[in-house]
Amino acid sequence: MRFLTAIALALVTLLPLAPSPVQAQSLQASETPAQLELIADTTAIVPGQPFKLGVRFKLEPGWHIYYKNPGDTGYATEITPDLPAGFQIGETEWKQPQTFTDFGMKAYGYTDQTILAVTVTAPADLKPG
Template identity: 30%
Template sequence: MRILAALLMTALPALADEPPPGLVSAELMPGWITPEGHRMTALRLELEPGWKTYWRSPGDAGVPPRFDWQGSRNLGPVRVLWPRPEVIESGGERTLGYHDRLILPIEITPTQPGQPVAPRVVVDFGLCLDICVPAQVRLTAPPPGDAPDPLIEAALARQPRASDRQPECRVQPIKDGMQVTATLPSEESALAEDVAMELAGKDIWVSAPETSAEGARVVAQADFVAASGKPFPLDPAALRLTLIGPEDAVEFRGCRPES
């Protein structure tokens, strides 16, 4: 699965006028200007019935979206604000993503405050039915609207909530990278239908975590594999763990060494 994921991430199609299989339409929504002067927009993907696309940390076989904002004007820092994903069973694999439709809010800080932001983006992403295919679209946002968009606001409301607690972690080298074992707080463990583990700011492949119970606490273990295929320095403060349930999700930033 590690090889399959790597191949899918590199085998991207050329830009095309016709939507790829499974995609009905794609757009950057008009959005609005926030009170802070930021441009709020959203990537909207409408999929054929039954088709799915992936979350930012999809698991073993998924392809996380990648964004290229070259060609935009007055574009500063970009924040992609991910709604809670679904747990998807497909072809014997368990991944995290969205079916039928994705509205993915995006907040852009202008480099020149008070001046218009003109977002343009090329998005590489995966689409799945019985098999998974890579897709690519080029999008330009229209001018912003005068008021917040209820569809984007609803997607913002589905973001995982942040926890002020930290899991306990054990980090150790393995043959081709690092392995993290996280013991999650009991207060949130009952929520878990699935767990995602990520490393902020790094292009690292992460396996779908294996989970078990330790009393009232969930224990999640995942492998982190860099392009070098060797162990590497892994900062526990850069870890991000997300507990995902059918109606809720909670996110943890960083972890502390096991006591």
């Protein structure tokens, strides 16, 4: 469980919207236009087995994040995990984006809330603890 927490904390090192580095905790709307929540499909890591980690973005009205293809403006939102040696990570899984206008240009992304997820595979020789 502690190891999953360590991976979770390492995963949440993103979000250019935040005024300071993102921490694995929800922030109040008055502090930032986005709240992040780390989610997982498991409570324990099994050696050699894949599991999903996701970041749920809850955005204040008027704010958005961009899709992997942001369109004519903006930069794609990135999840940049710093995992322990031996862990493998898959590509970011993107939901269908919304189309909106940003500075008069077509853009793709998400408003309100969305989840970006990745599949992580633990090394087969992972030791407990």
